[in-house]
Amino acid sequence: MIKIYNSLSKNKETFKPIQKGQVNMYVCGMTVYDLCHIGHARVMIIFDVVRRWFDISGYSVNYIRNITDIDDKIINRSIQNNETIQSLTQRYINEMNADAKVLGVISPSREPKATEHIKEMISMIQRLIEKQHAYLAKNGDIFYSVRSFNEYGKLSGKSIEELRAGERVDIDQNKHDELDFVLWKSAKLNEPSWDSPWGKGRPGWHIECSAMSSHYLGHHFDIHGGGQDLQFPHHENEIAQSEAAHECKMANYWMHNGFVRIDDEKMSKSLGNFFTIRTVLEKFDPEVVRFFILRAHYRSPLNYSDAHLDDAKIALQRLYVSIRGVNIKHSDVDWSHPLANKFKEAMDDDFNTPEAISVLFELANEINKNKSVLLANLLKSLAKTIGLLERDPETFLKGDIKISLDIDALISQRHEAKANKDFKEADRIRSLLLENGIVLEDTSHGTIWRKE
């Protein structure tokens, strides 16, 4: 039994699929006008783990993560770059996929683009107009009438009376009500546009997710996820659109992951305090990044710093060291083992990866004591369920280190020096290697090395 903290009810609930054995999940993905940062990595990795865990738990998972490829920021960036929107967005989609891949993120079932679903958006907007949840304003924009949906605010816990629209951003005078939000923007000069019953224009931000989720998953589906910053207004507006148009509940469970922070402040594009995945990967192994992210619970804030990544790196090394040299066969998890069960209980409890990872360390400790192949297999197979320890330990521990020294030759020189009791020379060689980032370990089977 999997339990999920549902943002809608603010409670942990037992997951019950709409269709037996099936999970339909929609996650809000990226707006593709720049490289992804660590906050984006967190979303991708967390929902990757969620989908993996449902998969392992015997569900068939249909996982949709959209791509927003039309919006103000994209238009502005394309003008700034003197680059077509098509070329800009495709470039960043490629970059995003490259980042996802090295981070061990399995591709979603589908990654639909907003621009490929304009038709669905238009028909949904038409429906909202017919049902009098939306109206055509005098400037040609279509707005959603927030007060027409009496459950507005149920996700974010906000009440219409308490919202302070216009406090910091000027209110569009075309709106009938200051809380209304745009569904369709009439075309402006030199902006991309599509034909619609209301003339040329382009969609507002929120409508794409309502249109695409219902197109791929139906009006009513199991899980809708995304970053905490999307809870309001984006997800609240999605609910308003979808539920008003379809007259049924949109999603049963809403999952929101916490922010990545820098010095206790939210990492965000607008604050400019973000690190791109690309930058971080210059210094750290992608699996270290993944491990770092999964070592905190997905709903907690996660402070980013190099020191924390270093810490994660050392911890992950410990796991790899424990299975190094053990003859590992690829095997399925033996769920009858008590530690496997402990791992499962942690994961079933709202995807508690920190607790699950602590079980991996318990296993590592046992393996270090008795070199049990059985337990090494268990460790590796359990870690694999959350996308960790999938590489050969040697590959991870040695890395793609580039030095001009002949490591093996130096090791045998040192071996000879040791045999001659020339410890000064032996230590000189060891220091030389260490200066180059190579750590030696003398084992009963000879000397092995790893990168620092």
Place this chain on the structure above:
RNA sequence: GGCGCGAUAGCAAAAUGGUUAUGCAGCGGCCUGCAAAGCCGUAGACGCCAGUUCGAUUCUGGCUCGCGCCUCCA
């Protein structure tokens, strides 16, 4: 101004109404020529004040501090 979240040992981070989280760092051993890795042992914690309870880090209330949302944002 409204709404919400959080405060755990030197750092990071979970669980839990009474019993070892876990990783790093520390201390003492073992191993080693010395290290490294590993093993064993050990110390160290639940922001403050009340209340409920036989017993609270865990539940309730208040306070303090931090963060987030109310605006584009994962």
